[in-house]
Amino acid sequence: MNNNHKVSVWEPPFIQPHRVGAINKFGNRGAKENVMREIFGVSIDDLVDQFGSPVFVTSEHQLRMNVRKIRRVFERRYNQVIHGWSYKTNYTGAICRILHQEGSWAEVVSAFEYEKARSLGVPGNRIIFNGPHKSKAILERAIAEGAYLQADHMDELKMIEQIASEQDRIVKIGIRINFDTGFTEPWSRFGFNLESGQANEAVKRISMSPHVRLTGLHSHIGTFIMEPRAYGEQVKTMCRFMRDLDDIDHINIDTLDIGGGFPSKNALQRVYLPPDQAVPDINEYADAVCDALVEETRYLEQSGRALPRLIIESGRAIVDDAQVLITSVVGTKRLPDGRRAAILDAGTNLLFTSYWYNHQVQMTREPGGVYEDTVLYGPLCMNIDVVRQSIQMPPLVYGDRLVVSPVGAYNNTQWLQFIEYRPNVVLVHEDTNVSVIRRAENLAVMNAQDEMPAHLSYRTMADEGSLPSGKTTREHLIRR
Amino acid sequence: MIEKMDTLLQRICVDGRLAKLAVSETGFIFDPQTGQSFTLNQTGLLALDLLKRGNSLEMTAQYMSDEYEVTMDVASSSLEAFLYQLGRYL
Numbered sequence: 242m243n244n245n246h247k248v249s250v251w252e253p254p255f256i257q258p259h260r261v262g263a264i265n266k267f268g269n270r271g272a273k274e275n276v277m278r279e280i281f282g283v284s285i286d287d288l289v290d291q292f293g294s295p296v297f298v299t300s301e302h303q304l305r306m307n308v309r310k311i312r313r314v315f316e317r318r319y320n321q322v323i324h325g326w327s328y329k330t331n332y333t334g335a336i337c338r339i340l341h342q343e344g345s346w347a348e349v350v351s352a353f354e355y356e357k358a359r360s361l362g363v364p365g366n367r368i369i370f371n372g373p374h375k376s377k378a379i380l381e382r383a384i385a386e387g388a389y390l391q392a393d394h395m396d397e398l399k400m401i402e403q404i405a406s407e408q409d410r411i412v413k414i415g416i417r418i419n420f421d422t423g424f425t426e427p428w429s430r431f432g433f434n435l436e437s438g439q440a441n442e443a444v445k446r447i448s449m450s451p452h453v454r455l456t457g458l459h460s461h462i463g464t465f466i467m468e469p470r471a472y473g474e475q476v477k478t479m480c481r482f483m484r485d486l487d488d489i490d491h492i493n494i495d496t497l498d499i500g501g502g503f504p505s506k507n508a509l510q511r512v513y514l515p516p517d518q519a520v521p522d523i524n525e526y527a528d529a530v531c532d533a534l535v536e537e538t539r540y541l542e543q544s545g546r547a548l549p550r551l552i553i554e555s556g557r558a559i560v561d562d563a564q565v566l567i568t569s570v571v572g573t574k575r576l577p578d579g580r581r582a583a584i585l586d587a588g589t590n591l592l593f594t595s596y597w598y599n600h601q602v603q604m605t606r607e608p609g610g611v612y613e614d615t616v617l618y619g620p621l622c623m624n625i626d627v628v629r630q631s632i633q634m635p636p637l638v639y640g641d642r643l644v645v646s647p648v649g650a651y652n653n654t655q656w657l658q659f660i661e662y663r664p665n666v667v668l669v670h671e672d673t674n675v676s677v678i679r680r681a682e683n684l685a686v687m688n689a690q691d692e693m694p695a696h697l698s699y700r701t702m703a704d705e706g707s708l709p710s711g712k713t714t715r716e717h718l719i720r721r
Numbered sequence: 722m723i724e725k726m727d728t729l730l731q732r733i734c735v736d737g738r739l740a741k742l743a744v745s746e747t748g749f750i751f752d753p754q755t756g757q758s759f760t761l762n763q764t765g766l767l768a769l770d771l772l773k774r775g776n777s778l779e780m781t782a783q784y785m786s787d788e789y790e791v792t793m794d795v796a797s798s799s800l801e802a803f804l805y806q807l808g809r810y811l
Contacts, residue, residue, distance in 0.1 A: 254767070256759050
């Protein structure tokens with residue numbers, strides 16, 4: 242008997258029948274077989290030993306490099322560029338503060354996000370306030386603090402006008418418009434529609450007000466847009482509307498906000514090619530945006546007038562690959578159809594983006610055994626808690642640590658608080674020191690918002706007998 | 722239970738099905754009788770190799786237990802499930 246069979250990992254013997262169509266052109270191997278023992282220059286085992294599993298690990302260096310790059314590629318092509326950091330993508334305080342240090346404004350879409358930006362020291366006049374729900378109270382504060390408002394609907398316009406009148410101010414605002422670029426599904430639920438004339442109605446309404454002045458146009462054509470030409474069309478449409486406003490209504494637009502939606506190097510489900518091939522480089526987006534912008538604003542330059550400033554609200558392209566999640570295998574099994582399955586200590590509660598991405602998953606030890614189609618489940622009591630529906634993995638054992646990436650966008654904001662505590666989020670500093678930037682939840686955190694009515698306020702079930710009547714709660718209530 | 726397993730093993734072996742299987746070193750199997758192909762994992766490859774050489778279930782389980790440093794119980798029960806699988810496909 243030879244020793245060729247010997248592998249380091251025990252797995253029950255198994256025979257897998259081949260089915261027609263089950264084998265793809267990439268063969269029976271994992272797409273990423275390289276073992277990851279360090280992340281952002283820090284040992285994965287050390288991170289888990291110190292901060293537990295699961296744990297989100299964020300790179301300060303990567304974050305700074307990403308935002309510098311996106312600014313650089315746009316500023317190289319156009320003079321006046323402002324990056325608004327999209328808070329909803331990841332509003333962990335330390336992450337926001339790093340980006341503000343790099344010169345990004347805050348782009349917020351709710352009262353909470355506005356208050357968060359202010360609490361982080363961002364002045365009102367460096368906050369772009371978007372979104373369909375701005376309460377009167379937060380609008381009053383934002384207007385008083387000089388935030389740049391972009392109105393979403395007519396009722397909001399009326400409210401801004403009323404507040405401006407009450408505060409006896411002239412408020413400069415932008416309006417969000419929506420239109421069909423021909424490339425993406427129009428997001429017509431946000432802002433004023435251009436084709437139907439709603440945008441013109443909004444302009445007229447603003448023109449009649451002595452307290453509100455229209456100075457900006459905003460649009461956001463979608464999310465994870467993989468076609469740069471869509472942005473070219475967007476900018477052309479916005480510029481032509483801007484020129485119409487100038488020619489017909491003598492309204493001078495000084496701000497064009499093209500929103501965000503630039504993709505990251507993540508793998509969208511149902512996209513055949515890997516992200517390295519499917520996702521265009523950010524330079525292609527900058528070309529599309531700035532070429533159209535320069536072309537469409539040439540008339541301003543020729544007449545010696547100021548060009549509008551350009552706001553980009555990119556979130557995902559900046560933070561996604563700056564964060565990974567380390568998770569551990571807590572169980573393995575074979576499904577009745579023969580597929581290998583593993584249960585992880587992190588699921589869709591922490592990786593909400595698993596619903597639309599096929600995240601990359603990497604081993605942290607040398608794999609042993611045959612790669613097979615594997616399902617990765619999370620820890621929730623929900624059938625839909627699936628991190629990867631199908632991934633080629635070697636045999637996994639209890640305690641294996643896996644690195645899921647990229648996860649920086651939308652997970653730390655859309656994660657679910659369902660049956661599990663949310664874990665530590667840590668930051669690897671530029672000098673590779675590590676610190677917690679969001680503490681793991683515990684029972685005290687979970688109970689902090691609970692309130693207990695007086696008649697339910699006993700510490701243990703045994704204390705229940707000490708009610709005034711000496712009866713149990715039920716008897717007490719019945720007799721009363 | 723072992724007796725039942727031995728009967729199953731005998732059934733697979735008697736008509737030479739096990740012996741006729743073409744098995745590659747990487748675990749690819751071709752069954753010339755049905756035209757079906759399969760993939761074995763590493764432990765499956767070892768178990769099939771041992772059984773094809775005429776080892777009893779107990780001897781096979783013992784070998785696997787030693788080789789992978791798992792208890793005899795774990796090796797036996799896993800081998801039993803594996804044999805059921807073989808019985809289903811062969």
